[in-house]
Amino acid sequence: MPATELADLADLGLDEGGHLLVARALARLAPGGRLAVAGRHPALRLHLAAWCREHGHRVLDDDSGEAGAGAAGPAAALVVVKGGAGDRRWLGAVRAGDAAGTPAARADQSWGLAARGALVEAGGPPIGAQWSQREHVWADVAPRLYAAAAAGQWDPATAVDWTAPLGAVPEEIERAVVQIMTYLVENEQAALIIPARLLSQLHPHYREVMQLLATQAADEARHVEVFTRRALLSGGPLGTSSAGGRASLQTLLAEPDFTTASFLLSVLGEGTFLDLLRFIHDHAPDRVTADVTRLAVRDEARHVAFGVAHTAHLATSDKSYLGTLRQSVERRHATLLDTAGLNAEVFDSLVILAAGSWSPEAIRRGWQRVRDLQDRMDEGRRRRLAYIGFPDDEAAELSALHTRNFM
Ligand SMILES: [Fe+2]
Ligand SMILES: [Fe+2]
Numbered sequence: 001m002p003a004t005e006l007a008d009l010a011d012l013g014l015d016e017g018g019h020l021l022v023a024r025a026l027a028r029l030a031p032g033g034r035l036a037v038a039g040r041h042p043a044l045r046l047h048l049a050a051w052c053r054e055h056g057h058r059v060l061d062d063d064s065g066e067a068g069a070g071a072a073g074p075a076a077a078l079v080v081v082k083g084g085a086g087d088r089r090w091l092g093a094v095r096a097g098d099a100a101g102t103p104a105a106r107a108d109q110s111w112g113l114a115a116r117g118a119l120v121e122a123g124g125p126p127i128g129a130q131w132s133q134r135e136h137v138w139a140d141v142a143p144r145l146y147a148a149a150a151a152g153q154w155d156p157a158t159a160v161d162w163t164a165p166l167g168a169v170p171e172e173i174e175r176a177v178v179q180i181m182t183y184l185v186e187n188e189q190a191a192l193i194i195p196a197r198l199l200s201q202l203h204p205h206y207r208e209v210m211q212l213l214a215t216q217a218a219d220e221a222r223h224v225e226v227f228t229r230r231a232l233l234s235g236g237p238l239g240t241s242s243a244g245g246r247a248s249l250q251t252l253l254a255e256p257d258f259t260t261a262s263f264l265l266s267v268l269g270e271g272t273f274l275d276l277l278r279f280i281h282d283h284a285p286d287r288v289t290a291d292v293t294r295l296a297v298r299d300e301a302r303h304v305a306f307g308v309a310h311t312a313h314l315a316t317s318d319k320s321y322l323g324t325l326r327q328s329v330e331r332r333h334a335t336l337l338d339t340a341g342l343n344a345e346v347f348d349s350l351v352i353l354a355a356g357s358w359s360p361e362a363i364r365r366g367w368q369r370v371r372d373l374q375d376r377m378d379e380g381r382r383r384r385l386a387y388i389g390f391p392d393d394e395a396a397e398l399s400a401l402h403t404r405n406f407m
Contacts, residue, residue: 001034002034003034003035003036003077003079004029004033004034004035005025005026005028005029005033005034005035005036006025006035006036006037006038006077007021007022007024007025007035007036007037007038008021008038008039009021009022009037009038009039009040009041009044010039010040011039011040011041012039012041013041013043013044013047014041014043014044014047014048014051015043015047018039018041018044018047019051022035022037022048022051022080023055025037026057026080026082026086029082030082031082031083031084032081032082033081033082034079034080034081034082035079035080035082036077036078036079037077037078037079037080038077038078044078045059045078048078048080052080052083055083055085055086056083056084056085056086057080057081057082057083058080058081058083059078059079059080059081060078060079060080060081089121090119090121091122092122093119093120093121093122094108094111094119094120094122095117095118095119095120096108096111096114096115096116096117096118096120096205097111097116097117097205098116098117099115099116099117099118100117102134103116103134103138103205103206103207103208104134104205105133105134105135106132106133106134107129107132107133107134107203107205107206108132109126109127109128109129109132109203110122110124110126111127111203111205112124112125112126112127113127113204116205116207127203127204129201129202129203129204130201130202130258131198131201131202131203131206131258132203132205134206135313135314135317135318136258136259136314137202137203137206137209137258137259137310138206138209138310138313139209139306139309139310139312139313140309140313141305141306141309142208142209142212142306142309142310143208145212145302145305145306145309146208146211146212146215148302149212149215149216149219149299149302150211150215152298152299152302153215153218153219154222154295156222156225156226156229159291159295160226160229160288160291160292160295161287161288161291162229162233162288164286164287164288164291165286166233166234166286166288168285169234169285169286170357172352172358173285173352173353173356174234174236174285175236175239175349176348176349176350176352176353177230177231177284177285177286177289177349177353178231178234178236178238178239179239179240179345179346179349180239180280180346180349180350180353181227181228181230181231181238181239182231182238182239182240182241183239183241183245183343183346184223184227185224185227185228185231186241186245186246186249187249187269187273187406187407188220188223188224188227189220189224190249190252190253190265190407191220191223191265191269191270191303191407192217192220192221192224193253194252194253194255194261194265195213195214195216195217195220196213196217197253197261198213198258198261198262199213199214199217201258202258212306216299216302216303216306219299219300219302219303222295222299223296223299226292226295226296227292227296229292230288230289230292233288239345239349240343240345241343242340242342242343242344242345242346243339243340244336244339244340244341244342244343244405245341245342245343245346245405247336247339248336248339248341248403248404248405248407249405249407251264251332251335251336251403252264252265252269252407255328257324257328259310259311259314259321259324259325260324260325260328262306262307262310262311263307263311263325263328264328264329264332265307265407266303266304266306266307266308267304267307267308267311267381267384267385267388268329268381268384268402269403269406269407270300270303270304270307270407271304271307271308271380271381271384272377272380272381272402272406272407273300273406273407274297274300274301274304274380275373275376275377275380276373276377276406277293277296277297277300278293278297279350279354279369279373280293280350280353281293281294281297283353283354283356283369285353285356304384308384308387308388311325311388312387312388312389315388315389316389319389322388322389322390325388326390326394326398329398329401329402330401332401332403333401333402333403336403340404341403341404341405342404342405342406343405347370350366350370350373351363351366351367351369351370352366353366354366354369354370355367377406378399378400381395381398381399381402382395382396382399385398385399
């Protein structure tokens with residue numbers, strides 16, 4: 001039987017890419033079809049025999065009486081008979097969902113790290129992801145939020161004018177700012193670890209959520225940096241870290257479920273932080289404090305938007321999930337019942353910041369402004385809880401159970 005295809009390698013060796021020409025020509029043949037391979041490379045015969053053995057094809061022997069190119073090639077060509085192994089390799093292969101469309105409702109563990117939409121050869125290692133169902137991680141807004149996050153990354157070195165003078169800030173107000181920054185840093189560290197942990201257990205099929213969580217962790221890394229830098233700007237030591245504040249954050253780290261972790265951190269905690277950061281911004285005694293809080297608010301708004309959208313997405317498809325969310329708030333409240341909640345020095349620092357001076361009248365004003373802040377925080381939490389699906393009275397009840405530590 002004559003060869004019907006020809007691969008002419010000229011002087012190209014199989015050890016320098018020649019196999020691509022052979023494989024390309026073989027792809028046009030059915031198993032059993034014959035390919036003439038012509039070439040002048042001295043090791044062509046040796047290399048071709050080895051490559052064919054590895055890929056399940058056969059090179060005809062010189063003495064088989066069949067060698068030679070027949071109609072398709074020159075008399076000196078080698079002849080390869082195509083085997084069936086290459087095609088069998090893709091038997092049982094599946095598409096890992098649709099690359100451009102909505103992700104699958106359930107991502108198979110066996111898809112592993114394959115790109116969404118790739119043809120997945122059977123037999124690879126399973127991913128072992130804890131969260132592999134769309135409803136448990138998804139929000140339709142995730143792709144848009146990721147795009148906004150990617151476009152909104154800012155450089156701490158240039159986005160803040162670190163040389164802006166602190167000059168007129170009285171020393172005791174500066175101590176209050178340093179205490180607040182010290183508190184912010186520990187909260188930001190928790191807020192970094194949680195999306196990073198969720199990310200590590202998420203099936204990568206839900207790539208937009210994976211990408212969004214990665215940008216969220218990067219945002220928090222910048223917040224840790226800029227709040228630390230602001231705290232150090234006046235050269236003094238950092239403020240205090242309370243056991244109660246850290247206990248509150250520790251409960252977030254221990255939250256095992258994707259949605260309840262996202263709910264407690266982003267809806268209730270970061271939602272409350274939006275008001276806190278705006279408050280610090282509005283009462284900032286210096287340009288740097290105003291800048292770092294303004295930049296952080298921009299990022300936090302995205303974190304809150306995803307938490308709210310995802311939680312609402314799940315609660316809409318499964319009404320009973322509101323009960324699970326409720327329990328997560330109650331459980332956390334019970335765990336923290338015997339702790340002090342907010343560091344008293346942080347509360348006092350907020351009052352001093354908003355007072356701006358030490359006259360009794362200023363302190364009364366500062367105190368009232370912090371009470372107003374707490375009211376705004378409560379209103380915000382109730383609004384978000386209502387959006388997720390809680391009736392107003394239950395939203396008010398759950399908001400009141402939220403940690404006194406704000407985050
Ligand atoms: Fe943050
Ligand atoms: Fe955040």
